[in-house]
Amino acid sequence: xxxDKDTVRRVARxxxxxxxxxxxxxxxxxxNQIIGFVEQLDEVDTSSVAPMTSVAKQKLRWRxxxxxSGGQAEKVTAxxxxxxxNFFVVPKVVE
Amino acid sequence: xxxxxxxTGLTLAEARDALAKGETTSVExxxxxxxxxxxxxxxxxxxxxxxxxxxxxAKASDARRSAGTVGAMEGLPLGIxxxxxxxxxxxxxxxxxxxxxxxxxESTVTTNLWNAGAVMLGKLNMDEFAMGSSNxxxxxxxxxxxxxxxxxxxxxxxxxxxxxxxxxxxAEIVVAATGTDTGGSIRQPASFTGIxxxxxTYGRCSRFGVVAFASSLDQAGPMTRTVRxxxxxxGSMVGxxxxxxxxxxxxxxxxxxxxxxxxxxxxxxIPAEYRIDGMPPEIEKLWQQGEAWLRDAGAEIVxxxxxxxxxxxxxxxxxxxxxxxxxxxxYDGMRFxxxxxxxxxxxxxxxTRAEGFGAEVQRRIMIGTYVLSAGFYDAxxxxxxxxxxxxxxxxxxxxxxxxxxxxxxxxxxxxxAGEKSGDPIAMYLNDVFTVPASMAGLPGMSxxxxxxxxxxxxxxxxxxxxxxxxxxxxxxxxxxxAAAFSARPRKWWLA
Numbered sequence: 001x002x003x004d005k006d007t008v009r010r011v012a013r014x015x016x017x018x019x020x021x022x023x024x025x026x027x028x029x030x031x032n033q034i035i036g037f038v039e040q041l042d043e044v045d046t047s048s049v050a051p052m053t054s055v056a057k058q059k060l061r062w063r064x065x066x067x068x069s070g071g072q073a074e075k076v077t078a079x080x081x082x083x084x085x086n087f088f089v090v091p092k093v094v095e
Numbered sequence: 096x097x098x099x100x101x102x103t104g105l106t107l108a109e110a111r112d113a114l115a116k117g118e119t120t121s122v123e124x125x126x127x128x129x130x131x132x133x134x135x136x137x138x139x140x141x142x143x144x145x146x147x148x149x150x151x152x153a154k155a156s157d158a159r160r161s162a163g164t165v166g167a168m169e170g171l172p173l174g175i176x177x178x179x180x181x182x183x184x185x186x187x188x189x190x191x192x193x194x195x196x197x198x199x200x201e202s203t204v205t206t207n208l209w210n211a212g213a214v215m216l217g218k219l220n221m222d223e224f225a226m227g228s229s230n231x232x233x234x235x236x237x238x239x240x241x242x243x244x245x246x247x248x249x250x251x252x253x254x255x256x257x258x259x260x261x262x263x264x265x266a267e268i269v270v271a272a273t274g275t276d277t278g279g280s281i282r283q284p285a286s287f288t289g290i291x292x293x294x295x296t297y298g299r300c301s302r303f304g305v306v307a308f309a310s311s312l313d314q315a316g317p318m319t320r321t322v323r324x325x326x327x328x329x330g331s332m333v334g335x336x337x338x339x340x341x342x343x344x345x346x347x348x349x350x351x352x353x354x355x356x357x358x359x360x361x362x363x364x365i366p367a368e369y370r371i372d373g374m375p376p377e378i379e380k381l382w383q384q385g386e387a388w389l390r391d392a393g394a395e396i397v398x399x400x401x402x403x404x405x406x407x408x409x410x411x412x413x414x415x416x417x418x419x420x421x422x423x424x425x426y427d428g429m430r431f432x433x434x435x436x437x438x439x440x441x442x443x444x445x446x447t448r449a450e451g452f453g454a455e456v457q458r459r460i461m462i463g464t465y466v467l468s469a470g471f472y473d474a475x476x477x478x479x480x481x482x483x484x485x486x487x488x489x490x491x492x493x494x495x496x497x498x499x500x501x502x503x504x505x506x507x508x509x510x511x512a513g514e515k516s517g518d519p520i521a522m523y524l525n526d527v528f529t530v531p532a533s534m535a536g537l538p539g540m541s542x543x544x545x546x547x548x549x550x551x552x553x554x555x556x557x558x559x560x561x562x563x564x565x566x567x568x569x570x571x572x573x574x575x576x577a578a579a580f581s582a583r584p585r586k587w588w589l590a
Contacts, residue, residue: 003465015420015464016427017457018445027461030519034462037520038409041478044485051480052487055311055536056298057561060340075199079431090429091440 003028003035102127103267107171107324110270114160114170121160121170124270125153125214128172131268132216137588138239140263142177143185144217152214159212168331169212174269176260177218178225179205179315180304184215188306189233190223192451193432202304203336204273204315211331216269219259223453224423225280225308228525230258231516232455240288240509241266241584244549250512251551254284254505254525260318261288265584271319271328275305277312278411279505279529282541285318286504286554289543289580291571292318293325296561297536298343301336309418310341312411312533322542322571326350329564345562353568356576359393363570364497368404369528371506378503378553381545385501385555388577389570397497401489406482407531412523413466413479414534419456420463426451458519487535494560499570502528504554508547528556538564542571543580552582 003011008028012019019027073086082089102124105113113119129146149172156170180186180198187193201209209215222232229252230238240253241262253262257274261284264272274281276294285292293316300315307313317328330351335344365386370379390396428434428447435446452460466475493500506527515521532539538561541554555574559567 007465008461011461011465011468013445014468015457015460016424016441016444016448017452017460018442018449027458030458031461031465034412034458034519035465037523038412038466038475038479040409041406041413041482044403044406044482046478046481046485049481049484051477052483053480054341055487055534056296056341056343058298058341058343061337061344063337072199077430078199079196081428081432081434088429091436091443093440 002032103131106320107270107327108321110171111169111327115165121153121156121214122150124170125149125172128216128269135266135268135588138241138262138266139236140220140238140259140266140268141174141217142187142189142220142235142259145184145215148184149214149216152209156212156214166210166212167327168208170214171212171270172214172216173208174216174219174260174263174272175205176221176257176273176275178221178275178306179273180306181205181215181218184218186218186306187234188224189221189235190451190453190456191234191433192426192448196431198304200304203301203338204305204332207334208273208331213331219263219272221259222256223456224306224419225256225275225277226419226455226459227255228279228283228522229515230255230284231512232453234453237512238262241586242288242509242551243584243587244551247549251509252287252512254287254509256280257284257292257318261285261290261292264288264290264318264320266586271317271324273315273332274318275313275315276533277309277415278533279526281316281318282529282539282554282556283505283525285541287509287552289552289582289584290318290320291322291325291540291542291575292316293329293540293567294538295329295333295564296538298341299333299564301334301339301342303336303338307422309415310422311418312415322568322575323351323354325540326354326568348565350564350568353565354572355569356573358389358570358573361394361499361566361570362397362497363389363394364397364399364493364500366399366401366404366493366500366502368401369502371527374506377547378506381553381555382501382503385544385574388574389501392573392577399493399497399500401493401531403482403485403489404531407486407534408523408527410479410482410486411530411534412462413475414483416459416463417467417476418463420460420467423456423460455519483534486531490532490535490537499566500558502556502558504528504541504556508549508551508553532558537561538567540567540571542574542578544574544578545580546582
């Protein structure tokens, strides 16, 4: 598999990272080098192997469904680039 | 009163004992380290120094001691990797995208250390979001290794991603430091700087408040001058935490008591697959030396096979970027850190992330996005997770025959700055010996064992079964005694 210019443009868009048109080709080559490296895995027969889902071999714990925190809007918004009255200020989303 | 250089020359265990005997105070010790940190700025090991906070914490520690309350890390000044969130103190993961971020909460691991009495000297430089093996991807500039080959004035890398932690411990400007290890980020820099670095079993250290890179792999651990120091410090970092869903609720043994010096009858595995093509003769020689040291100490050396070793690194470079692309989606310029305005919401996201993330982080996010994208998930991510099962089975079978495994930590000594930064794959190969245990969640440590032909430190790695850090420390302690590694870097930054 190799990433052409259009694929790189699409992946960059999915990842929400702006990539200049004249960088797409070079970036594609870098990514292809890595994809080529990881494709060594094709040599391994995994037809009867289950994927690892948890390295610690333990079930996720249950917890009581109860409120444990809250009422900290000021702290939550303290690091925002823009906030107003404990709300995040974001670019207009709905016209 | 002791001289400052005498104080900073003490190991963690020695400083602990000197404090207990009243030979020094935490304030005196902390002042000596604050001066050492300031004098070592050419290393660029710190992103943020917190001398005032350090003195305040040291005074509180001395007061506790006077009142008869003494924690396991009481009064000991530490450096904290900038991946740990520290309340009201800038926490950046060495990324531009976390500009100005002051967490309103404290990570569980650092909370545990402060509860044990430790003092914070500041936040340590690292590869951006822990992605790198040379500490050259930091937004705050590269970290220098205190070590340089004799007669060579070039800057050498300290390894990564915990490069600031490794460099500051080796330079003796902190008693010890926290690190984090995703694919080798504690062990490889420890090897490059002649110190001890230990990663516990996945689940021992809480990940709460540690900026996430690859959640199924990330583990915190100590970086110290000696194996004993690592055992003491790890004991104060680990423990069950309901705030982390993968934290294990298991008793924590007294790791320091593992250092019996007795490994008679233990079986140590030597995996054939770690003898890779092109391995430098000095690494091969050191590994054989390590084998001989353990045999002389009464261990039985057993050749073993870990057949899927060669696939661990390619599997890692699917799993880790995939998890990273998901974890790093939160950096959207809305809730914290950098925002670069565009004409609409999407453009604001794209510009913020293009400017806020460095080249290596962008590369890994895009690899992760690609391997998880529609139509490719089975071919890449699912395949890698299946290979990961096989890697885990390899270790399980091996630990049916042996108690611990000995390997080199890294395939080379530290290299010069810039030497590998243009070639991602060459950089990734640094972690070829550390990644397999990470993929299986196993504990591992690097112990300084010798010098390369050009006089740079080299480490050997001890791996143990899950939750058997005791055996890891026991073997590591014997290896350390046998190696008697006493070389220290020349303090060129004081010139």
